[in-house]
Amino acid sequence: MIEIENLTKRFGDRTVLDDISLSVGTGEILAVVGPSGAGKSTLSRCVSFLERPSSGTVRVDGKDFTRLEGAELIAARRSVGVIFQSAPLLRRRTVAQNVALPLEYLNATDASVDKRVTELLDRVGLSDRRDFFPAQLSGGQKQRVGIARALALGPSNVLSDEATAGLDPTTTKSILALLSHLRDEYGLSLILITHEMEVVREIADSVARLDDGRIIENGSVEDIILDPTSALAHELLPDRPNVPVSDAGEIWEVSYASRQVPLDWLTSIQNAPGIAGAQVSVLSASVEAIRGIAVGRAVLAISSSAPTGFKDYLTDRGLHVRVADAAQQEVAA
Ligand SMILES: Nc1ncnc2c1ncn2[C@@H]1O[C@H](COP(=O)(O)OP(=O)(O)OP(=O)(O)O)[C@@H](O)[C@H]1O
Numbered sequence: 434m435i436e437i438e439n440l441t442k443r444f445g446d447r448t449v450l451d452d453i454s455l456s457v458g459t460g461e462i463l464a465v466v467g468p469s470g471a472g473k474s475t476l477s478r479c480v481s482f483l484e485r486p487s488s489g490t491v492r493v494d495g496k497d498f499t500r501l502e503g504a505e506l507i508a509a510r511r512s513v514g515v516i517f518q519s520a521p522l523l524r525r526r527t528v529a530q531n532v533a534l535p536l537e538y539l540n541a542t543d544a545s546v547d548k549r550v551t552e553l554l555d556r557v558g559l560s561d562r563r564d565f566f567p568a569q570l571s572g573g574q575k576q577r578v579g580i581a582r583a584l585a586l587g588p589s590n591v592l593s594d595e596a597t598a599g600l601d602p603t604t605t606k607s608i609l610a611l612l613s614h615l616r617d618e619y620g621l622s623l624i625l626i627t628h629e630m631e632v633v634r635e636i637a638d639s640v641a642r643l644d645d646g647r648i649i650e651n652g653s654v655e656d657i658i659l660d661p662t663s664a665l666a667h668e669l670l671p672d673r674p675n676v677p678v679s680d681a682g683e684i685w686e687v688s689y690a691s692r693q694v695p696l697d698w699l700t701s702i703q704n705a706p707g708i709a710g711a712q713v714s715v716l717s718a719s720v721e722a723i724r725g726i727a728v729g730r731a732v733l734a735i736s737s738s739a740p741t742g743f744k745d746y747l748t749d750r751g752l753h754v755r756v757a758d759a760a761q762q763e764v765a766a
């Protein structure tokens with residue numbers, strides 16, 4: 434469990450993190466998203482005790498670590514495993530020797546280190562690569578070594594800063610599935626720092642959006658995506674299709690995130706009141722489920738004689754309609 438309270442970090446007279454409060458419970462995954470320079474990595478370094486906050490507290494498993502020094506601090510760091518971007522591995526060491534690195538400082542016997550490394554490599558699916566060198570691994574495999582190394586000391590918390598950045602979509606999915614699986618197996622609390630919405634869609638329980646050192650939005654993924662006023666919810670919708678330019682009528686973008694929207698809304702459009710005389714074509718549509726909630730986006734071309742009341746028909750069904758004209762005017766929120 435990690436509880437961050439009123440955390441502020443200044444470099445000189447620049448405030449890089451401003452009064453951040455966030456927490457992640459046992460077995461939970463929190464994604465922290467935000468643009469470049471928002472302060473994500475600084476937050477990560479404050480939580481992994483590589484950087485001391487200017488004020489505020491970071492409590493890990495109930496203990497306030499912000500005031501610890503020396504040996505106490507070193508011991509405290511063991512309860513937070515850290516996964517870095519593109520897993521910085523030692524080139525001249527094998528996979529097994531890289532994973533063993535944190536264990537070597539513990540005066541453990543060779544046999545017990547070997548047993549632990551074997552177990553960790555099995556967990557991350559790399560048993561058959563133990564004697565390979567980093568140069569012989571794919572990006573995803575290197576990241577698995579980084580994950581095994583982060584878990585070597587049996588932390589109850591894991592912090593990852595851009596663990597999937599630079600990986601292809603399939604590899605990203607498999608790394609996220611592994612993290613989710615490890616969370617279940619060890620009851621880990623995970624903070625995943627990322628600029629990829631994919632991470633939020635795939636595995637996060639809660640999400641915080643950081644911008645310019647401040648938290649702009651924060652909540653459970655479920656609450657966020659069901660909130661029609663949330664900018665983050667809009668980013669979590671399936672990718673926006675290219676809307677073609679059309680002079681015949683209007684292009685409408687219809688989106689939703691709900692448990693209530695009837696799954697046949699698209700086909701039932703034909704029966705909307707007064708629709709008979711109008712032309713409605715579906716240019717694109719995509720639907721996916723996030724935490725069991727259907728989220729979707731469709732682009733409709735509506736003939737110039739779109740019946741009055743058709744927008745109401747859609748909004749009554751929990752759909753949000755934007756007319757995708759030049760002004761991007763929002764007709765219904
Ligand atoms: N040691 C430092 N001294 C001074 N300024 C720093 C230091 N570390 C970070 N900063 C500043 O803090 C701000 C946030 O940086 P940070 O690396 O936390 O952003 P980020 O959200 O991780 O960005 P990215 O997505 O590009 O990784 C930046 O403007 C950066 O210049």
Ligand SMILES: [Mg+2]
Nearest residue numbers: 473474475594
């Ligand atoms: Mg960063």
